[in-house]
Structure formats: structure tokens, C-alpha cells
Amino acid sequence: MCGIVGVANLREPKPIPEELLSDMLGAIRHRGPDGFGIYRHDWIGLGNARLSIIDLSSGDQPIGNEDDSLWVVFNGEIFNYLELRPELERLGHRFHTHSDTEVILHMYEELGPGCLNRFNGQFAIALWDERQRSLFLARDRVGVRPVFYTLAGDQLVFASEVKAILQHPAVRGEIDRQALTETFTFWSPQPPHSIFKNIFELPPGHYLLLKNGQIQIRPYWQPAFVPDEPGRSSESYLEELESLLIDSTQIRLRADVPVGAYLSGGLDSSLTTALIRSYNSNRLDTFSISFTDPRFDESAFQGQMAEELGTDHHEVHCDYRDIAQAFPDVVWHTETPILRTAPTPMYLLSRLVRQHNFKVVLTGEGADEFMAGYDIFKEMKIRRFWAENPDSKLRSRLLFRLYPDIQRMGASGAFLVGFFKRGLLDTTSPFYSHQIRWTNTARTWRFLADDAANKLEPDLALPEGFSNWPVLSQAQYLEVVTFLSPYLLSSQGDRMGMGHSVEGRYPFLDYRVMEFGGRLPPDLKMPVLTEKWLLKRLGQKYLPERIWQRVKRPYRAPIHRSFFDPQPLDYVTELLSEDALRATGYFEPSAVVKLAQKAAGGGELSEVEDMALVGILSTQLVDHWFVRGASRQHRSVLPETRLVVDRTGILQ
Amino acid sequence: MDPVEEKISRYIADNILFSKHGYPHPLDASFLENGIIDSMNVLELVMFVEENYGFKVADEDIVPDNFDSVTLLAQFIRRKQALKV
Numbered sequence: 001m002c003g004i005v006g007v008a009n010l011r012e013p014k015p016i017p018e019e020l021l022s023d024m025l026g027a028i029r030h031r032g033p034d035g036f037g038i039y040r041h042d043w044i045g046l047g048n049a050r051l052s053i054i055d056l057s058s059g060d061q062p063i064g065n066e067d068d069s070l071w072v073v074f075n076g077e078i079f080n081y082l083e084l085r086p087e088l089e090r091l092g093h094r095f096h097t098h099s100d101t102e103v104i105l106h107m108y109e110e111l112g113p114g115c116l117n118r119f120n121g122q123f124a125i126a127l128w129d130e131r132q133r134s135l136f137l138a139r140d141r142v143g144v145r146p147v148f149y150t151l152a153g154d155q156l157v158f159a160s161e162v163k164a165i166l167q168h169p170a171v172r173g174e175i176d177r178q179a180l181t182e183t184f185t186f187w188s189p190q191p192p193h194s195i196f197k198n199i200f201e202l203p204p205g206h207y208l209l210l211k212n213g214q215i216q217i218r219p220y221w222q223p224a225f226v227p228d229e230p231g232r233s234s235e236s237y238l239e240e241l242e243s244l245l246i247d248s249t250q251i252r253l254r255a256d257v258p259v260g261a262y263l264s265g266g267l268d269s270s271l272t273t274a275l276i277r278s279y280n281s282n283r284l285d286t287f288s289i290s291f292t293d294p295r296f297d298e299s300a301f302q303g304q305m306a307e308e309l310g311t312d313h314h315e316v317h318c319d320y321r322d323i324a325q326a327f328p329d330v331v332w333h334t335e336t337p338i339l340r341t342a343p344t345p346m347y348l349l350s351r352l353v354r355q356h357n358f359k360v361v362l363t364g365e366g367a368d369e370f371m372a373g374y375d376i377f378k379e380m381k382i383r384r385f386w387a388e389n390p391d392s393k394l395r396s397r398l399l400f401r402l403y404p405d406i407q408r409m410g411a412s413g414a415f416l417v418g419f420f421k422r423g424l425l426d427t428t429s430p431f432y433s434h435q436i437r438w439t440n441t442a443r444t445w446r447f448l449a450d451d452a453a454n455k456l457e458p459d460l461a462l463p464e465g466f467s468n469w470p471v472l473s474q475a476q477y478l479e480v481v482t483f484l485s486p487y488l489l490s491s492q493g494d495r496m497g498m499g500h501s502v503e504g505r506y507p508f509l510d511y512r513v514m515e516f517g518g519r520l521p522p523d524l525k526m527p528v529l530t531e532k533w534l535l536k537r538l539g540q541k542y543l544p545e546r547i548w549q550r551v552k553r554p555y556r557a558p559i560h561r562s563f564f565d566p567q568p569l570d571y572v573t574e575l576l577s578e579d580a581l582r583a584t585g586y587f588e589p590s591a592v593v594k595l596a597q598k599a600a601g602g603g604e605l606s607e608v609e610d611m612a613l614v615g616i617l618s619t620q621l622v623d624h625w626f627v628r629g630a631s632r633q634h635r636s637v638l639p640e641t642r643l644v645v646d647r648t649g650i651l652q
Numbered sequence: 653m654d655p656v657e658e659k660i661s662r663y664i665a666d667n668i669l670f671s672k673h674g675y676p677h678p679l680d681a682s683f684l685e686n687g688i689i690d691s692m693n694v695l696e697l698v699m700f701v702e703e704n705y706g707f708k709v710a711d712e713d714i715v716p717d718n719f720d721s722v723t724l725l726a727q728f729i730r731r732k733q734a735l736k737v
Contacts, residue, residue, distance in 0.1 A: 416691055447670065588670070595670055609692075
């Protein structure tokens with residue numbers, strides 16, 4: 001795990017100053033504090049901040065091939081590098097290190113961009129071909145690791161995080177109003193947009209090629225949810241899932257440092273932890289979050305699971321005030337507005353991991369998307385069932401199962417039913433499953449100063465045949481591309497881990513598991529309203545009944561109480577003041593001031609008001625850190641700590 | 653505007669819509685169809701009614717027929733007040 005940076009000339013050779021690359025690396029030194037490397041050529045400069053996990057002694061980057069014509073910097077892991085290496089050696093490639101990074105170089109020599117199809121991993125790769133004078137910039141299939149880029153004059157500037165790109169003298173941070181509205185609808189800007197104008201995210205499963213000043217961006221993988229033809233037994237699928245998950249977990253334990261695990265108390269992380277336990281006898285450390293507020297706390301289940309598996313368990317306790325205090329740092333790392341505080345406890349959790357000298361943790365993300373665990377899938381199925389007979393007084397009552405608090409809505413639950421009736425008959429829309437969520441979130445637009453760019457549907461090139469996919473598959477696809485990749489894996493995943501130099505690894509996001517989830521017939525994922533049916537069958541084998549049978553509880557963290565109970569911290573008061581809101585100009589000051597007064601009044605806020613509150617505060621913080629130049633002081637990478645490969649002046 | 657309608661619409665404009673231009677919808681506009689309130693806001697409106705009009709709202713009265721627009725809510729309040737007298 002690491003961070004990468006780079007600047008490439010599009011028109012003419014002009015060596016990139018070493019100081020600029022050092023400043024860019026300095027901005028993301030949290031991603032890789034163990035060593036820094038720079039490669040310089042007349043046409044490009046590359047940099048790497050390394051978190052050493054595999055091949056501690058000789059894995060420093062940049063790494064060149066046998067004749068120094070190809071150079072790579074790399075963020076992430078190629079988990080199947082041990083299998084790929086002998087294959088490459090048989091083809092005559094000589095290796096100088098034991099790292100997975102070198103496998104990238106030689107596989108690229110063999111297959112060009114096609115090498116990506118051979119990698120099982122989570123990565124961002126920047127590879128420079130001196131002979132061809134071409135740059136190959138690539139990102140893993142589902143976007144576990146980030147890459148951003150922009151054009152600055154005649155240069156392409158790219159990095160793992162935007163804050164490194166902002167070190168370039170010709171780049172400035174400016175919030176893109178359209179991306180802001182997207183955030184206040186889908187919870188994040190939709191790729192390739194970032195929250196910053198003219199700074200883009202390389203979409204997951206894509207690569208960028210730069211040659212002769214021309215940039216091309218191409219996809220190499222996208223999630224597909226086309227079920228197998230009927231005929232296989234559920235037992236046969238269960239066996240396949242088990243063997244895939246055992247292997248995807250095992251190869252994610254490959255590291256020259258100890259590997260721990262997150263334990264949320266739910267099915268997914270309990271299962272991956274149990275799989276580690278079943279096939280390894282070493283000591284295992286697990287890490288969890290507990291909350292003072294019992295509505296969010298799962299520590300009883302976490303404790304049970306840790307005891308069951310005999311792990312050395314560690315817990316970080318999270319109070320309202322902890323969230324408010326850490327929040328400015330959290331937004332420094334997300335570098336984009338967020339509508340939930342849930343990333344903050346993840347940030348505190350990675351700090352705990354680091355305090356115990358761990359750099360790597362396995363975690364359960366991805367199961368809810370690919371094995372169908374979320375309530376939004378059930379909600380879609382209930383609404384379609386209801387739409388079959390919209391006048392039925394009974395069909396809509398299935399919603400009561402999803403929302404047990406319905407009694408608070410009056411005896412009949414008539415209002416809740418009313419909310420879900422909006423667009424009920426629009427069943428041919430490709431976005432049917434997500435329309436309620438997006439419409440509901442868009443109610444936060446009432447706080448935006450300018451929602452002219454409003455759109456309730458994402459700009460998505462849907463896969464061929466999408467309209468013929470089963471409805472559950474369509475919903476799963478939308479959840480992956482609009483939510484998992486741009487939000488969960490980013491603001492709540494990569495950034496919160498890397499904020500404390502901790503790498504998360506995701507057995508459920510092994511591409512073989514994702515593709516299995518795509519092929520799995522819907523009735524083995526969610527028969528009627530039972531979530532993750534097949535995965536639960538596997539859970540039955542490895543977990544106590546009280547864990548695998550638990551009703552799923554979404555991971556959330558308190559919002560308005562964190563910021564206002566008992567008193568707001570100074571920065572909250574300041575950033576939500578009428579003057580500060582007027583100065584930034586993104587929101588209607590009078591509306592926000594009223595919202596803040598309501599939150600300070602101590603009553604409950606609605607879900608939409610909670611989202612608006614944290615969205616506004618985080619936008620103000622993004623502006624503070626990255627637009628107004630209040631950027632945190634960070635140290636450039638000092639000359640004595642960096643390895644420099646200087647190939648300027650070398651003609652090919 | 654009738655004072656009941658005015659009070660309800662002002663409350664919603666100030667505390668739910670956070671609007672600086674007053675209540676921006678027709679008084680008979682459906683709360684549900686126009687996304688004016690959400691589930692928590694319904695309960696907030698129930699509290700508003702109880703605090704301001706001196707009667708308890710029964711669970712079975714919390715239905716769209718009574719709570720889905722300013723007009724419907726005002727009619728509901730007037731009916732209940734008439735019963736009290």
C-alpha cells in the first residue's frame with residue numbers, strides 16, 4: 001500500500017522539478033510513511049510514498065524492468081503475484097525483487113494493458129514506457145484504490161489523492177456545483193467527477209493511456225449481473241462460494257507484516273474472520289468500534305464473536321464528542337463532502353489498528369452488494385410486488401417488516417406507505433430501485449444556493465442488456481457503481497484507513513467472488529425477502545447461530561448530537577455562521593442557520609435534516625482545507641529520505 | 653388566509669423547508685407527492701398541532717386524509733376544535 005503521484009508533459013520534454021514531486025508526496029505521506037521514491041525523465045516525473053508490507057527490504061519504488069526501459073510506481077496489492085511470477089520466469093523474465101510490483105512490469109511487457117485481466121488485486125498503477133514515451137495509468141476493477149487526474153496547461157497531473165494534485169502551481173481547488181448537487185443526491189460525485197472542478201477520478205475498472213500528447217481512457221472490467229442458466233443445485237453453488245472465499249481470504253493474508261481483521265459483529269466480517277481462524281493457527285488480532293449511544297452499538301455481538309474465535313480483541317469507544325473532534329481531520333482525508341458521520345468512527349478504528357502496530361486488516365465490505373444484503377433491495381422487491389396490485393391494502397404492509405418503527409407513524413403507517421408510493425408504477429425505469437433513496441436525499445437541495453444543475457438520475461452508460469437483467473441484478477449493479485465504489489470504498493474505506501497508514505483488504509471484492517455474485521441466480525441471493533441467503537448457508541457452517549441468523553443492522557453513527565450535544569465545538573459554530581456561509585456561497589445562509597438552531601434546540605432531526613447538516617458542515621470544511629488555501633501544513637519529502645532515479649537527458 | 657392555514661404554512665416554511673420566501677406551494681399541495689415533509693416531519697406536525705391547538709392526536713388520525721396538505725390539516729384541526737366546543 002502506498003500513494004502515487006506523477007506529472008507528464010504532453011507537448012515537449014521538460015524535466016519535472018524534484019521539489020514538486022517531493023511536495024506532492026509530502027501531501028500524501030500518510031499513505032506511505034515508510035519510504036519515498038522518485039523517477040525523473042524528460043517527459044515525466046513519478047513518485048511513490050511507500051507503506052512497506054511485502055518485500056520489506058527490496059521492494060522500494062520506482063522499479064524498472066531488466067533493461068530500464070519500463071518504470072512503475074504502484075499503490076496497492078497484486079494478491080496472486082506468487083502464482084504469476086513463475087509463469088513470467090518461464091517466459092524468461094528476470095526478477096530483482098520479491099515484490100508484487102515487479103510482476104506488474106513483466107506482465108505488462110507480455111500483455112500490455114491486457115495485464116490487468118491477470119491481476120487479482122486492489123491497485124493504482126502508473127507505468128512509464130521510455131521507448132514508447134507512453135504512460136499507462138490503471139485502477140483496480142471496483143475502485144478500492146483511488147487515482148485522480150487533471151490537465152494543467154501542457155501537463156497531465158495525477159495522484160492517489162487530490163491534495164497532492166493541488167500542490168501543482170497551476171492547479172487550484174474550486175468546488176464544482178454540479179458535483180456538489182450530485183453529492184446531495186447520490187452521496188458522492190459520480191465518476192469521473194470529483195468535487196473539484198476539472199479534477200477527475202479515473203473510474204474503477206478503467207485505464208488511461210497517454211501517448212504523443214493524446215489521452216485515451218478505456219474500460220477493462222465492469223460488474224455484470226447475468227445469472228447462470230438454471231440447472232445447478234444450490235449445494236453446488238455453496239461449494240463454489242466456500243472454496244472461493246477460502247482462497248480469497250487466504251491470498252489476502254499474504255504479507256511480511258502481521259494482518260488483523262475488523263469485526264463489526266455482523267455476518268460478513270464474522271465469516272471472513274472465522275475463515276482466517278479455520279485455516280491459520282497464528283494469533284489473530286481483531287478490531288471493533290463501540291458506541292456510547294446504544295442505538296448504534298454492536299459491541300455485545302463483537303465480543304461474542306471474538307470470544308468464539310479466540311482472537312485478541314481491541315475496541316475503540318466512540319462518543320458524540322469524539323466524532324465532532326475528529327471530523328475536520330476526517331474531511332481532510334475524504335477531501336469531498338459526506339452526508340454521514342459514519343466514516344469518522346472508521347477513522348478512529350484505523351488509529352487503534354495503527355496503535356497496535358498493524359498495517360493491514362481484512363474486512364467484510366462487498367458482501368451486501370454482491371450477495372444481496374441491503375434493505376434497498378428488499379424495498380425494491382416490495383414496491384414491485386405492490387405495483388402489481390397498487391390498490392391492495394395488504395401488499396404495502398410488507399414495508400412494515402423493513403421499518404419496524406412504523407408504529408410511530410400512526411396506527412396505519414399510512415404516511416410511510418405514502419412515501420413509498422411515489423413513482424410506484426414507474427417499474428420500467430432502470431433506476432426504479434434507487435429512486436426513493438435519491439428523491440429523498442435530494443430533499444437536501446432546499447439548502448443549496450444553486451441547484452440549477454439538479455438531476456435525479458446519474459449519467460450512467462448502463463451495460464448492454466441491462467433492461468433484461470433480473471430486477472435484483474439491476475439494483476445490485478446500481479448499488480455498486482453509484483454507492484460502493486464512489487462512496488463506501490472511498491470516503492468510508494481507503495481514506496479512513498490510509499489516514500492512519502492502514503490498508504484494508506476485502507475478500508468479498510476478489511473479482512472471482514464478485515463475478516460469482518453476478519452469476520448467482522437471484523433466488524439463491526434473496527428468495528422473497530431473505531437477504532444473503534447463500535452466504536448465510538455458509539455462515540451456518542462456520543458461525544454460531546446467533547450471529548448468522550441476526551437481522552442485519554446498518555452501520556451508522558450519530559449525527560446532530562455529535563455536533564450539538566451539549567454545545568457545538570467552535571469550528572461548528574464558525575463554519576455554520578451566516579458570515580461563513582455567505583463567504584463560501586454554496587448554501588442558503590438563512591436556511592442553514594435555522595437548521596443549526598433546530599439542531600441546537602435538542603430535539604430530533606429528520607433523516608434528511610441530519611444528512612443536510614453533515615453535508616453542509618463537510619462542504620464548508622472542504623472549502624476551508626482545499627479552496628481557501630487553509631490547507632494543513634505538511635512537510636515536503638526531505639532529500640535524505642527519498643530514492644531518486646534520474647533518467648533525464650537519456651534519449652531513447 | 654385563514655389564521656390556521658397561515659400558522660401551519662408558516663411553521664412548515666420556517667422549520668421544515670427552512671425557506672426564506674414563506675411557504676412556496678399551494679395550500680392544497682400534497683406533502684407526499686411534492687416531497688414537502690418526511691416521516692419524522694409528520695410527527696413534528698403532530699406535536700405542532702398538539703402544542704398549538706390543545707387536543708391530542710390519536711394514532712388513527714395520523715393519515716394522509718388529515719395530514720397531507722396545509723388545507724387538509726387545517727380542516728382536521730377545525731373539525732377537532734368544533735368537537736371540543
